[in-house]
Amino acid sequence: MFRGFATISYFADDMTAAEAWYTELLGVPPYFRRDHDGAPAYLEYRIGDYQAELGLIDSRFAPHDVKNGPAGVIMNWHVDDLQGSLDRLIAMGATLIEGITPRGEGFVTASVTDPFGNVIGIMTNPHYLEVLAERGA
Template structure:
């Protein structure tokens, strides 16, 4: 069911400072951004590492549970899955509880996420991720 690492998301109270810090650390600027409903940046994404994995920086006001949290905290690593609805249904049937419902990201770009808390208190993210599929297709033997 879990195909491969797709995105890891980090939360930042000062998104612009976090963007600049990670740009310096990684040596690249973010390649993708999405504004929040108020027009200010809500999300920046970098491609990092040998396989161009996604590192997402998200404004803390969009943190599951609100800006102050109210639940499990820290980074959420998202795994690409082929059928997001079926994956979430299976995780819930196996005893996980919803952390964040299925949510479309980026207004029609094909990025859709959800997360659950496993029976042991860990947050597990799953997503439909067109970038993961693009990288997989490029890496396929020809």
């Protein structure tokens, strides 16, 4: 079911400060940016050997409360069948956080909490498939 790591998402209240901090930390600027009301709402970096995606999301767009408890990291696993994978997770006792949500250009996500309170993100991710194809796997 899980094909591999696709995108990890962190949340931040101050996206301008987060962009500066992560750009300095990673040594590269975000390759993708989506603004909302003139400020960054989503930033994405590709990092590491497999060009893994690190997404920074403005906290106001978080699918869960990030102010009263752990902000939560949504680590999205690439899956080939998003609806089937989501159905299976729910059938196994997971609780829906956010249903299937298009994010643009073939990127579609959903998230649940497992029976133990952990957030599991799943997604279809064209970038993951491109990297896989380049590696000949």
